Amino acid sequence: MPKNNSKPLMVYNSLTDKKEEFTPINKGNVGMYVCGPTVYSESHIGNLRTFVVFDLIIRFLKSQGYKVRYIRNITDVGHLEDDGEDRIAKKAKLENVEPMEIATRYTNDFKEQLRQLNCLHPDIEPLASGHIVEQIQSIEKIIAKGYAYEAKGSVYFDIDKFRKSYTYGKLSNRNIDDLISNTRELKSQKDKKNSFDFALWKKADSKHIMKWSSPWGDGFPGWHLECTTMSQKYLGENFDIHGGGMDLKFPHHDCEIAQSEAIYGNQPANYWIHTNMLTSNKKKMSKSTGNILLLTDLINDGYFANAIRLFLLSAHYRSVLDFNKKALDDANSLASRFFDTYHNLNIIDIELKSNELNDVNNKKPQISRKELENIDVDCKNALLDDFNTPKFISELIKLSKTIDKIVNKKLNINKGNLEYLNEIFMKHLDILGFDLLDQYMLYSQLERESKFGLQFSMEKSGELLDIIEKIRSKARAIADYDTSDFIRDELSKLGYEIQDKD
């Protein structure tokens, strides 16, 4: 009997620290905002993990019939270093170029990496620098509600005032009193009422390039403000899902919540989803430890983009994922397995048409519709349970092994069920974001290399055909028609048609 098909989608909500049933605000629609990168350096695969996870979530939601509006921002101004300098402006100064050139370079780089990892484009990808008017309006609203104050051309969020009506830090569950008493007094913060107040608008000095005029003089917006402003511009005051890396919970997302509550009286998103970090050989990936891994390095080492994607999805998004060579090699083998399965389905289809598999008199068991339905439901249920990708992938491996049995003639399948099996497999490959084209490019090469004991570096069909043609000419010249016919037949199986001139 097919398993119950109507399980609800359960999502772990970071705000309540509980798995909750997902109920969208507008039936059938999902509004989702994910914090994108600050574009001042190349993203490493730890950063990319977050975006691949949300790509899978979006693909799954779409497969469940939801219409998704996915917004992911680009932070091209306002993200400050600990020394109070804007990250992009600092890099621009180092390289002696316009800050916007730095932002453009790393935005392009980021998008190219996600393209290689087969991530769908967001529906809108707003820039912080592109929403200055809107951010000024947000600040004016916060000031009007009494939760912000101007100080020497900058505007700060007033945490003390805010805490009289709301809770600050509800997402990170930090002990805010402790935090406040431990906050360091930075040089750039001397105009604040309290050291833990955060900037909504920063005054820019005359040398600063990235600045705009505002009611408080020339300056630029604070980092937290852009996400509040842009998410609500494109998704409304209250939307369904807000996502990002776990490290953004505090202060970034807690500040977003505070800003929204200050403006609208409510926190912005019903569900907060946070992805955990990627370690490398059990150590946190960071520039200081020098263990940063870039996508390009892995691709240059010969890994499929598919394999890297599979690896990034191989742990549940709320768990730490550790990068090591074995894990990536395993993902590479798995990518090959899935590609083989795709080919096997084509082989089964061809064989079925020639009735090789469909001999009703043979004694092999026949796979049933119900068994297939169960496989389909198992895959789906894995993702309905808080997007459990390791479980989902293991169900896909089971599916792949079932297909192995059919191609190895240990199981029979009829035409209608084969169509359904094909549909299930392709649907789930698509949710996984598996790129058949990416795999095809490298596959034949690597696969043959290992199987054939040969060393080669590129596809050489033409040259190989030349050799085969020479052998065949020789054979025909000495009337060895066994060999020449053998060659003709073998080539014909591959779709090559030999046209003898004589």
Place this chain on the structure above:
Amino acid sequence: MPKNNSKPLMVYNSLTDKKEEFTPINKGNVGMYVCGPTVYSESHIGNLRTFVVFDLIIRFLKSQGYKVRYIRNITDVGHLEDDGEDRIAKKAKLENVEPMEIATRYTNDFKEQLRQLNCLHPDIEPLASGHIVEQIQSIEKIIAKGYAYEAKGSVYFDIDKFRKSYTYGKLSNRNIDDLISNTRELKSQKDKKNSFDFALWKKADSKHIMKWSSPWGDGFPGWHLECTTMSQKYLGENFDIHGGGMDLKFPHHDCEIAQSEAIYGNQPANYWIHTNMLTSNKKKMSKSTGNILLLTDLINDGYFANAIRLFLLSAHYRSVLDFNKKALDDANSLASRFFDTYHNLNIIDIELKSNELNDVNNKKPQISRKELENIDVDCKNALLDDFNTPKFISELIKLSKTIDKIVNKKLNINKGNLEYLNEIFMKHLDILGFDLLDQYMLYSQLERESKFGLQFSMEKSGELLDIIEKIRSKARAIADYDTSDFIRDELSKLGYEIQDKD
């Protein structure tokens, strides 16, 4: 004797209608602004021609040692239809989505097409919607100088006033008095002093989504304003080159000039470069005639992206280019030729190492350093003469034919000269924007298909190796070592090493 290597770069300046020597404002640096697309529909190859031309110009300028800052905007708001509606807002209303979703979709689509055509990214790619503050400041400056007026929440440029001090329409050389007397009175223009005044800021009604607050109330900027504002933000009041399609001369570029003169007293760019249009079978490419050609259609028809790029550069940028199947087929053959030449250079290198070409006792002529220098200079001179791409391509064909002669052993070359020849060829392929990888993907397939009389659809090296291995096993089984050795030797030439287990 080598030709004179120090010709100046000559550029046809649309502003003076003369070919002029190019002198940058800051020695060694070029600031260049090109009007990008309005992102409300898919770009056709007529649109893409402009961007491929400027990509070649940038590649050439860089090859000449210039540091180029290349700015190309994205118009995502403010480009009005004749009925006064914003193009993007209109499309969004039709599809019932957020206008910014339309802009995002077609921006991604545009960038993906240019990626396929191997165009370099601009250094900055600013959005009109991302520069509202700056545009409002531009308007305030124009009002302060007395060349603009507010009317019911909109702001218009005052042409009559402007014409008292400056010439309006100097780029298009239109008879402005005639034009003014013929301007239609549109419904949306009834607040203007004169029908030919153009909008700097348009009041938006309450239903309008893409609007921002301003000193004149909620509204959005006029189309012409963004280019004045963004070019000068990133390149300064006065920069080197302003480019775009010829259809932008009037009103767009003449309005830009007027705005700059109103603000700064000077027109913005020293050199204006305009690309001519692409026709299809001698007819203008337009949606109404239904002869729009999309890049994806041509790629799906089996043309190399390289071939399409070569085709787009096959006429001088100031000439009309006519699309027809023969022209594209010719470009496809040419792309194959250049790819062959690239391979031939490798063959020559291998042969030279084994001294096959370098037999001093043979009677073949030796190519000299001076001949090579002349080839190099001829290629360069073609582009120094107002980026004459058809001449440049014909020089490259000559170069390719010279390389043919060497590989066909009708000409000798020594090692030093071969290195230089290789450098010349690769440098010019790069200026051309030829993508060796793109070609590689399809090349072996199509090439073999025609040469070998075989029909096949994909690379099958592995399968072919399997066949060869079977033949060799059979041969070895019957002690036919002639055949098995022949196969081993032939495979070895291709870099395949057979490891017999016995």
